[in-house]
Structure formats: C-alpha cells, structure tokens
Amino acid sequence: MTRHPRLFSLPYFILGFLFTYLAIESVHETIWNVTTIALAALAAFDFSTALRLFFTPRR
Structure with a gap:
C-alpha cells in the first residue's frame, strides 16, 4: 500500500490553522x-x- 503525501498534508494544514488561531487569541496588548x-x-x-507535501510530484 502506497502512502500518498497529499493525505499527509491535511494534518499539517489543520495544525497550521490551529496555531494561527491560538496566536491570534494570545495577543493581549501587543503582538511582540x-x-x-x-x-x-x-x-x-x-x-x-x-x-x-501537497505539491510533491507523483512517481
């Protein structure tokens, strides 16, 4: 069974959105x-x- 890199990119996208949301919520007075x-x-x-991972070419 071959593992597709596009399938593995989905958790990274979800974590990226989660960390972005947490970064926005952690701003209190300043962003720095x-x-x-x-x-x-x-x-x-x-x-x-x-x-x-999403743009890796297929073999």
Whole structure:
C-alpha cells in the first residue's frame, strides 16, 4: 500500500490553522510577545510543510 503525501498534508494544514488561531487569541496588548511569535512560527512551519507535501510530484 502506497502512502500518498497529499493525505499527509491535511494534518499539517489543520495544525497550521490551529496555531494561527491560538496566536491570534494570545495577543493581549501587543503582538511582540514570545507566545505569539512562537505560535506564528509553528504555524508557518506547518503551512510550509503542508504545501511541500501537497505539491510533491507523483512517481
């Protein structure tokens, strides 16, 4: 059974949206706090991984 990379990109998209939502909710007075920046960095990593998996060519 072959594993399809497009199927594995779905959890990364979901985690990216979750981390983006948590980053937006963690902003209290300013955006420049450690929690917001860390969550935004995790979301960016998840979105980039999801896009890389989604656009991998089929063999």
